[in-house]
Amino acid sequence: MTAVVTTGVGDFDRLVMSEVPKPAAGPGEVLVQVLAAGVNNTDINTRLGWYSSTVSTATNESSDGIDGLGAGRTDGGWNGATPFPLIQGTDCCGRVVAVGTGGDEAVVGARVLIRSCMPLGDGADSHETEWLGSDRDGAFAQFTVVRARDVFPVESTWSDAELATIPCAYGTAENMVSRAGITVGTRVLVPGASGGVGSAVVQLAKRRGAYVIGIASAAKRDRVLEIGADEVLERGTDPVVQLGAQSVDVVIDNVAGSGFGSMLALLRHGGVYVTSGAIAGPIVELDLRTLYLGDLRLIGCTAWDEHVFADVVSYVERGEIRPLLERTYPMSDIVTAQRDFLEKRHVGNVVLIPPTLSN
Known part of the structure; x- marks a missing residue:
C-alpha cells in the first residue's frame, strides 16, 4: 500500500511517500481502508519532538522545536519515545x-471513525492510552489496523472528508467540556476559537446551553459567530x-503562552481552567495566590473518558454539531497541507485524501 512514513524527528523532509x-488484522483487530485523514497539531508536534521537556517554544516555531532534538530523543512523543519510522495520522x-x-x-x-485516543486499561476511564499516529501507525496511508473496540460505525450524510475533521479535535474538546462540568x-471563554479544537469547543459548549465567548482574529470573527459563539474578542x-x-x-484554553495569567484573572471564585495544549508556548507563569485564593481548579486533559467518543459520534448522527472543513489535499501533498495548516488562516481543519486503490 501507499503511505506517508515519518522517518524520525525533523522537518518536512522526514515525511516520505513510500510503498x-x-x-x-490480528485477533481483536480490524483492517480499515482509509477514506480521509485529518491534519492536526499533534501530527506536527510528534514529528518535531515538541512534547519533549526540552522544548519551550510555540508549536508553529518549528526551527526552535527541532533544534537540539534527534531521532533518539526519549521524551518527544505523547508517551515518551515515538516509535519511528511511523505512519502518522x-x-x-x-x-x-476485514x-x-x-x-x-x-x-x-461499515463506514467508521477511529477513536484517536485509545484506552489500554480495562477500567471505564483508563488513563493508560496510546494515540493513533503517534504511538502506533495511523491514517496517513491507504489502510490501517486498530483494535475493534476503537472503531465506531457512523450513520451520517457528511462526506468522508467532513467526518475526518472530527475524531481528534472533537474528542479532545468534548473531554474538556465534559470534565469542566459545563451546563x-x-x-x-475559548481562546483560539477558530482552530480545530477551539471551534469544536464552541459548538460543544453551545449544545449544552453555555454562553460562549471566543477569542479569534478579526478576519475570523464572523465565522466563529456563525458556529455559535455569543461574543468574539479580537x-x-x-x-x-x-x-x-x-x-x-x-476557560478552555489550548493557547497558553504569555496570556495564561489573564485567563486565570478572568475566572470567578471557584472557576475552572481546562487545557489540552499550548500552541503559543508551554511555559507559563503562575502566581499560586491567584490559584488558591480564588479556589480555582486547573484541569489537564489528555486521556479521554470512556463515554467521550461515543458521545461525539452520537452528536454527529443527530446533527447537533457541524463539520468545519477548510480544504482537502491529496495525501501526496502532505507537506503543502501541513504548511498551510501552520499558517492558521483556516477555521476548522484540513484533510488528506489517500490515493485511489487500484483494481
Whole structure:
C-alpha cells in the first residue's frame, strides 16, 4: 500500500511517500481502508519532538522545536519515545474491510471513525492510552489496523472528508467540556476559537446551553459567530479589560503562552481552567495566590473518558454539531497541507485524501 512514513524527528523532509506492506488484522483487530485523514497539531508536534521537556517554544516555531532534538530523543512523543519510522495520522474516517480471527464480521463494510485516543486499561476511564499516529501507525496511508473496540460505525450524510475533521479535535474538546462540568448558562471563554479544537469547543459548549465567548482574529470573527459563539474578542486585545476580572466560569484554553495569567484573572471564585495544549508556548507563569485564593481548579486533559467518543459520534448522527472543513489535499501533498495548516488562516481543519486503490 501507499503511505506517508515519518522517518524520525525533523522537518518536512522526514515525511516520505513510500510503498509499504499492507497490514493485516490480528485477533481483536480490524483492517480499515482509509477514506480521509485529518491534519492536526499533534501530527506536527510528534514529528518535531515538541512534547519533549526540552522544548519551550510555540508549536508553529518549528526551527526552535527541532533544534537540539534527534531521532533518539526519549521524551518527544505523547508517551515518551515515538516509535519511528511511523505512519502518522491521528484523524481517520474509513471503512472496515476485514476483521481478525474470531472478530465480528457484521462490522465489515461499515463506514467508521477511529477513536484517536485509545484506552489500554480495562477500567471505564483508563488513563493508560496510546494515540493513533503517534504511538502506533495511523491514517496517513491507504489502510490501517486498530483494535475493534476503537472503531465506531457512523450513520451520517457528511462526506468522508467532513467526518475526518472530527475524531481528534472533537474528542479532545468534548473531554474538556465534559470534565469542566459545563451546563446551561455557564460562561465559557475559548481562546483560539477558530482552530480545530477551539471551534469544536464552541459548538460543544453551545449544545449544552453555555454562553460562549471566543477569542479569534478579526478576519475570523464572523465565522466563529456563525458556529455559535455569543461574543468574539479580537485576538491581541486584553480580555480582562474587555470582559472584566472574575467574569467567566470556565476557560478552555489550548493557547497558553504569555496570556495564561489573564485567563486565570478572568475566572470567578471557584472557576475552572481546562487545557489540552499550548500552541503559543508551554511555559507559563503562575502566581499560586491567584490559584488558591480564588479556589480555582486547573484541569489537564489528555486521556479521554470512556463515554467521550461515543458521545461525539452520537452528536454527529443527530446533527447537533457541524463539520468545519477548510480544504482537502491529496495525501501526496502532505507537506503543502501541513504548511498551510501552520499558517492558521483556516477555521476548522484540513484533510488528506489517500490515493485511489487500484483494481
